[in-house]
Amino acid sequence: DSYLNEHYTFDNFVEGDCNRLGRSAGLAVAQRPGVTSFNPLMIYGSVGLGKTHLIQAIGNYIKNTQTNKFVLYVTSEKFCNQFINAIKNNTLQAFTNFYMQVDCLIIDDVQFLAGKEKTQESFFHIFNHLHQSGKQIIMSSDRAPRELAGMQDRLLSRFKWGLTADVQQPDFETRIAILQKKLQADGIYIEDKVIEYLAHSIDTNVREMEGVIVSLMAHASLNRKEIDMDLARTTLKNIVVDNEKEVTVDSILDAVTSHFDVNMSDLKSKSRKKETVFPRQIAMYLMKEFTNLPLKSIGYHFGGRDHSTVIHAVQTISIMLETDKEVEKTMQKLYKYFNRVRV
Template sequence: MHEQVAAGIGATLWPSCLDQLAQELPQQQFNTWIKPLTAQLAPDASRLTLLVANRFKLDWVRVQYAGRIAAILEQIQGHPVQVELALAPRKMQHPSGVVASIRTRSGVIEPPLAAELPAPVPVAESPSPDSHRSRLNTALTFGSLVEGSANRMARAAALHVANAPGQLYNPLFIYGGVGLGKTHLMHAVGNRLLESQPEARILYIHAEQFVSDVVKSYQRKTFDEFKERYHSLDLLLIDDVQFFANKDRTQEEFFNAFEALLAKKSHIVMTSDTYPKGLADIHERLVSRFDSGLTVALEPPELEMRVAILINKAAAEGAEMPEEVAFFVAKNVRSNVRELEGALRKILAYSRFNQKEISIPLAREALRDLLSIQNRQISVENIQKTVADYYKIKVSDMYSKKRPASIARPRQIAMYLAKELTQKSLPEIGELFGGRDHTTVLHAVRKIAGERQQLTELNQQLHVLEQTLKG
């Protein structure tokens, strides 16, 4: 009986998800990426496998749409549905396997057992690596990356690596919060190198896939193939190395690959959510290797950069976003590029389905849930309390006249966050900090913003505070 009920629900699960996606996405996007997907649902409706035509489309769907698909399925079912992406059996497959893990709110979904995969198909040999074999997303280039002060140094370093691999900045370690463009930069490096060296052996991979490859090599006793694959690369691009934490054998194998690649002057580019010495449960000798090249940070994009991103991405979708609307959205969506893209999709969908031109009132209506959450959660008072708790001082110290460094410093940080995360003016912020003049607030904002660029520890503290405040 339970299976019959599940089957009944399952029959409408993917069609219902498609209906929702069709409402949210521009028609061209939906027809190109979502409509061609073939869905296979487990008998108990606990797992949905989406078959994709080729590796490039698989990676693109995983990056752009998989999270949203998982969220819609969970909303329809009332509980998490395991989502897997696989290459359709009739198409070429990558030798490392066909399934990509998807991160959902319930955590990382591990790839299924080999017995659950579509039947393997022999890989056709090609005289030179292409985007399918390298796993590069050809849409993520230096040309499509909006430059600003938040990413200028990281972009310059990545461009240097792409133009002269194996020389300076090896390894290149890029760190920053979620959605700031770390993955985009890595793909841009690979795509630029392929333009000048089509024969280059390049691989983009997420750290979780490296872990999975190590496990498979143990199970199948194929470590020679594993080493041949990783040790012979010209460029290794590996995302989110913090996932190596507490995985001793994986760390050992990555250390060996790292040493082998550097010995042959191949280049390694890595990303993480924190700087090398901030990584937890990673062997010291590996951390020292991470820190031996160039370490650069990606910051949340500043206002002008957020405006440019919105206008450019709207144009890429065939829509024109007026500058005043872009400024309105950019002022309210501050944390990262991914949230900007989500806000833009909502506005474009709202505009198209209501057949209205893009304007500030339309944007305010389309983003009303987002704006109400922000207005409810982030206030100057909340910032003061959060910062006071973090630095172990009293909330009353935020608006007192006390000036020792142990109090003045957190107070300046709270002023900086108040300017960054709320819509309050400088005089309004000053008033909430004990009636201070707006020039005092401006000095604090400029001081902390400048030091953030120079001091790694302060930058990391601010990231923690921002994520705490944003929930």
């Protein structure tokens, strides 16, 4: 398995000034992996601007056109975890051999390797082997290589051997094109002026644009109406304006107790009953998300628990959110208590 998501393609990646260099370099690499001078290819830029989409599109292109090539997509986080496990299980050689067999290695969010000396060392050796064998390496990062503090110089200097291209915030016209493409893919028709209104209003990143489309569709089907200017305005108002509203400890406690129908005193007690533990962990998670309280203060609201309990709760819920659709749905509902949309 290459661990690629086949939905990320060049066809559904909208080109604009914001990503032109990265996209065209990416296409060149996709057509002739390991052969162009764009090796490694490093795409950087802030969150939600299409880095993962682009590097996976390259992988999918290679996988589909050169079926004999072993393409592998991995996040740096996963790479780190695999490395740690390999040490634990005494399988470091197998780990290294596996990565050295790859024809095209796509490694996402390399900033995650910062400060992880041993993992960087291992990546360095794999990188060298692949590069010397004419294999393609593609990376993404949330910042420019020169801003990657905690990364070994020898690794940074290799990142610069190939091409480094940034992705930026899409401009107005590109935002329109992206919205049109997404709506078209979902088979939704919206008037041009509504699209323009949306493109004007959401100027942060593409992921947020997608979030707004999802909310629009939800609102439209809920109210059994079309996505018109009216609906667009109210939807955006909920997302953009009410987002500013502060979420407090008390509002979180209220939302959690009423949603799960638990007593405030139980929630704040040391009870280990399943019916209270889960809501309590959710409440801790929400406090971590929405308030600036230090973990210790969060623990204080729940019978004076220490910060490690809070960390555990946050981790537990984070994992559940990733793996359990019901928990994700519950969280969506809780966000609605605060007039927020989880995107």
